[in-house]
Every structure is written in C-alpha cells, then in structure tokens.
Amino acid sequence: MLLPFLVWYVIFQYKPLYGLQIAFMNYSPFKGMGGSPWIGFENFRVFFEGPYFFRTLRNTILISLYSLVIAFPIPILLALMLNEVKRSGFKRAIQTVTYLPHFISVVVIAGIVTNFLAPSNGLVNIWLDRLGFEKIYFLVHPEYFRSIYISMNVWKDAGFNAILYLAVLASINPELYESAVIDGAGKLKQIWHVTLPGILPTIMILLILRIGDFLEVGYEAIILLYQPATYETADVINTYVYRSGLQEGRYGLAAAVGLFNSTVGFVLVILANKLSNKFTGGGLW
Numbered sequence: 001m002l003l004p005f006l007v008w009y010v011i012f013q014y015k016p017l018y019g020l021q022i023a024f025m026n027y028s029p030f031k032g033m034g035g036s037p038w039i040g041f042e043n044f045r046v047f048f049e050g051p052y053f054f055r056t057l058r059n060t061i062l063i064s065l066y067s068l069v070i071a072f073p074i075p076i077l078l079a080l081m082l083n084e085v086k087r088s089g090f091k092r093a094i095q096t097v098t099y100l101p102h103f104i105s106v107v108v109i110a111g112i113v114t115n116f117l118a119p120s121n122g123l124v125n126i127w128l129d130r131l132g133f134e135k136i137y138f139l140v141h142p143e144y145f146r147s148i149y150i151s152m153n154v155w156k157d158a159g160f161n162a163i164l165y166l167a168v169l170a171s172i173n174p175e176l177y178e179s180a181v182i183d184g185a186g187k188l189k190q191i192w193h194v195t196l197p198g199i200l201p202t203i204m205i206l207l208i209l210r211i212g213d214f215l216e217v218g219y220e221a222i223i224l225l226y227q228p229a230t231y232e233t234a235d236v237i238n239t240y241v242y243r244s245g246l247q248e249g250r251y252g253l254a255a256a257v258g259l260f261n262s263t264v265g266f267v268l269v270i271l272a273n274k275l276s277n278k279f280t281g282g283g284l285w
Contacts, residue, residue, distance in 0.1 A: 043256035079165035098159025110224035212269035
C-alpha cells in the first residue's frame, strides 16, 4: 500500500533534484546539462545584486507574514465556532458554503475578484458609488494589492482548512468537558482549558509546515491579479522566477532563485521545529 506513494515521491520529488545543477550553469536547453558551461555562483550573485532582490524579498516576507498573522488563525476560529453549532443541518450547510471555494480553480477565483473590483461595474464600486464615495480601480493601486490577495486566499481556503481542526475537535474526550462543567467552567473557559490544548499539537504541526513555506507565496494568483502598476507591492520571489525562467529564458537564474527559496524554507522548518519542541514538547520530529 505504501509502494505507489514512495514511487510517486521518488519520481516527482527526488529525481528532479538532479536538475538543480543548472543553478550553477549558464544553462541552454539546446546544449543540455552536459554541454552548458559551469559558472559557479554567478546566477546567485546576479540575483542578490540585482535591482529586484530587495523588492521581491520584502514583498514575499510581508505577504507571508500578513497571511500567517491573519489567514492562519481564521480556520481555527471557524472550526471553534462550527464546533459549538448544535443544529447539524445548519452546521453542514455552513461547512459546505465555506469549503466549496477551495475546489474552484484559482483562475476562476481571480476572475471573480477582478469582476467584483472592476472600476465601472464591479459590485464593490457600485456600493461605493451608492454610498456617495468615488469609485476606485483597486487593482492598479499598489497599496490595496496585499489586502486583496490575502482576503481572496482567506475566502478560498479557510473553510477547507477548518475541516482538519474539526476532525481533531471531534476526537477530544467529552468527559473533559463534563469535568470542566462540574468545576464551574463556562464556555470560554472550556474552550481555553480543554478545546485549545486538545488541538494545540495539530496547530503547531501546521504552523511549522506553514513557516517552512514562508517564502512560497502562491504566485499563480498573483500573476493573475498583478500588473506593472502594482509590482511595487505585488512582485514576489516566485513571480520573479516565472518571469526570469519562462518569459526571459534565463533558466539558470530561475533555478538559483528557486534553490535559494527552498534553502531558506528548510532552515525555517528546522528552527520552527526546535522552538515547538522547546515550548510545547512536540513537533514534526
């Protein structure tokens, strides 16, 4: 039963590691890895000394940080609220409505957001106009981009991510709540002393994994939403990799940037796991 997964992992995760060597080459698809000249760390130097390094790094860190602070706790709060709903029909309806956006293509989601924020006939601007405010073309203003991107991701993934927490909540021993009630604990104290400690190991594991992907901002949605006017706040490391590798054909540079991204993520996972083991007594290993 484990063999198909191991085969998939070797083919799609470990075998491609062989191609990382093009990060140290002036790679040409026509010459291949055997014929492309080695240039050492030149691709890394070009990236670190280039005009877009600090901009892409800053935007990546800020978007990831805002997502961690704002988007990460929302599925937990949603799961806690759904766990308190006693009417099963209403609970299932809310769950369905909240996790369905996860299964919609990111292209469709970006199209919905674009239509909602359209400057002339977008729903948001129609409301602003009726309230007496001036219409705003949100997607060309850099100051709005991060809020739009994070809000879109919350709407798309919060319901689906809450499913895991709901499963963990269902596994908490009901006798713990009964004991808390006998001790005089109200709902808030039950949540604080029983519910949250029960799901804390799961929260920490997901937090460690999220920190490991700190620099892996979902570039597909950004590419669909951003434009040159918003590069100042929207351009991240992965979109730079996309432009350098696929649009400009600088495959070695794109591989070097991707390797830098993965190395930082690996270090962050190790540090986050050590902190988790130190303060909570549990982690990934």
